[in-house]
Amino acid sequence: MAEFNEDLHPLADLDQVIHSQARLxxxxxxxxxxxxxxxxxxxxxxxxxxNLATHINKLEEAGYVDVEKKFVGKKPHSMLKMTxxxxxxxxxxxxxxxxxxxxxxx
Amino acid sequence: MDNKLNIKQAxxxxxxxxxxxxxxxxxxxxxxxLIGLSDTFQKAGWPVWMSYMPWLVYTVIGIAVFTxxxxxxxxxxxxxxxxxxxxxxxxxxxxxxxxxxxxxxLVVFLLGSSGSLKSALSDTPVWLVDALxxxxxxxxFGVMAYAxxxxxxxxxxxxxGLALPLGVILRxxxxxxxxxxxxxxxxxxxxxxxxxxxxxxxxxxxxAGEAQDGRI
Numbered sequence: 001m002a003e004f005n006e007d008l009h010p011l012a013d014l015d016q017v018i019h020s021q022a023r024l025x026x027x028x029x030x031x032x033x034x035x036x037x038x039x040x041x042x043x044x045x046x047x048x049x050x051n052l053a054t055h056i057n058k059l060e061e062a063g064y065v066d067v068e069k070k071f072v073g074k075k076p077h078s079m080l081k082m083t084x085x086x087x088x089x090x091x092x093x094x095x096x097x098x099x100x101x102x103x104x105x106x
Numbered sequence: 107m108d109n110k111l112n113i114k115q116a117x118x119x120x121x122x123x124x125x126x127x128x129x130x131x132x133x134x135x136x137x138x139x140l141i142g143l144s145d146t147f148q149k150a151g152w153p154v155w156m157s158y159m160p161w162l163v164y165t166v167i168g169i170a171v172f173t174x175x176x177x178x179x180x181x182x183x184x185x186x187x188x189x190x191x192x193x194x195x196x197x198x199x200x201x202x203x204x205x206x207x208x209x210x211x212l213v214v215f216l217l218g219s220s221g222s223l224k225s226a227l228s229d230t231p232v233w234l235v236d237a238l239x240x241x242x243x244x245x246x247f248g249v250m251a252y253a254x255x256x257x258x259x260x261x262x263x264x265x266x267g268l269a270l271p272l273g274v275i276l277r278x279x280x281x282x283x284x285x286x287x288x289x290x291x292x293x294x295x296x297x298x299x300x301x302x303x304x305x306x307x308x309x310x311x312x313x314a315g316e317a318q319d320g321r322i
Contacts, residue, residue, distance in 0.1 A: 032117040033187050039313050040185025044119055049314065079186065 011100055017062040018093045022047055023055045027090050030065065030082040037079050056080065064089055118255040121197075124187060125254040127180045127306045131262070131299025133168045138266075138292030140164050142285035183310035197253045204249035207242060240270035258298065265291040 018024055025045045030036060042052050059065040064086030068079045082090070140161035147157035247263030250256075272287035 028113060028116045029120060032113060032120055032190065034190045035186075035188040036120075037186045039182070040123070040187045042313065043123060043185055043310060044116075077186075079188075 014096060015089055015093050017058060017064065018089060020055070022051065023059060026052070026055055026059065027064065027082065027086065030080060031087065031090055035068075035079045035081045037077060041080065059086070062086075062089075120187060120189070121253075121255040123184055124189070125256045126184065126302070126310075127176070128299040128302025129172050129175055129180065131258070131302060132296050133165075133172050133299075134262075135292045135294070135296025135299055136164055136168060137161060138295065139289050140292075142289035142292060145285040179307070182312055183307070200249055200253060204246050204253075207246070236270055236274050240267060243267065243270065258302070261298075262291075262295050265294055 018027060022045070025047075026041060029041060029044050038049070038052060038056070041047075041056075042049060045052065047055070056065060056067065060067055064083055066081045066083050068081065070077055070079070141158075144157040144161060147160075148154060243266045244263045247259050247266065251259035251263070266288075269287035269291040273284045276284040276286070
């Protein structure tokens with residue numbers, strides 16, 4: 001019977017909201033700033049508008065991102081901010097992934 | 107899509123995008139040219155205070171125009187971001203210290219040029235004052251490059267680093283105007299800023315924007 005690597009268990013607990021290439025990118029950029037708008041994130045991630053909106057919605061539903069809607073002049077403008085829960089979840093995800101990768105066999 | 111998710115790299119990219127428009131370069135390049143021209147104006151008989159007036163007027167108008175262009179042309183394209191002061195504390199501290207040192211150096215340089223510090227610095231060789239100013243400029247641009255994550259500031263440091271000793275050499279040779287290298291450096295920096303600005307407008311077109319009902 002193959003030896004079971006208990007250190008790989010964290011894979012099963014990975015936050016599936018964060019464990020998506022696009023959402024991970026969005027959260028990485030939101031992690032290093034206070035706030036950013038859709039345009040800024042779109043420029044940095046290269047995601048299409050629709051794609052970005054879909055992922056932001058998922059993050060907002062999970063409580064990881066706050067979307068503050070306001071008007072600049074007559075145009076609607078949203079600023080995105082990572083919530084405290086989002087920051088904690090992101091840090092936990094980062095630690096889990098680092099632990100998993102560090103314990104992978106050669 | 108960019109696959110590099112290194113947090114430090116994300117931070118650098120965020121800062122770099124904030125300074126990707128080249129407007130600072132155009133503003134600063136123009137200021138350098140006019141500070142350099144003040145020497146020409148003084149040689150033409152202008153009083154010292156009047157020789158710096160074109161620079162002062164340009165700076166005031168330049169900052170107003172800069173702010174307007176940032177609001178109307180740049181931010182709608184690059185997007186809006188509030189940089190984290192907590193995360194950027196180290197960069198911010200270094201940046202503020204560098205700005206303060208540079209302002210002090212500039213004041214000393216201007217006072218020295220106008221002769222106000224003549225008695226205080228009478229025993230100090232002129233080349234030493236210039237060398238210290240040049241070192242301050244190099245440090246300042248190095249810090250700007252680090253703080254803004256924009257490597258072209260290293261190039262500007264090099265331009266200024268070459269311009270100042272060239273000015274000293276011209277002075278030693280007895281040339282009437284010794285700020286031509288500085289003026290040339292200012293023109294180069296402003297031109298590069300102009301190119302960066304045009305490329306920025308091409309690379310970041312105006313997005314469609316959010317729909318009136320808040321959807322994008």
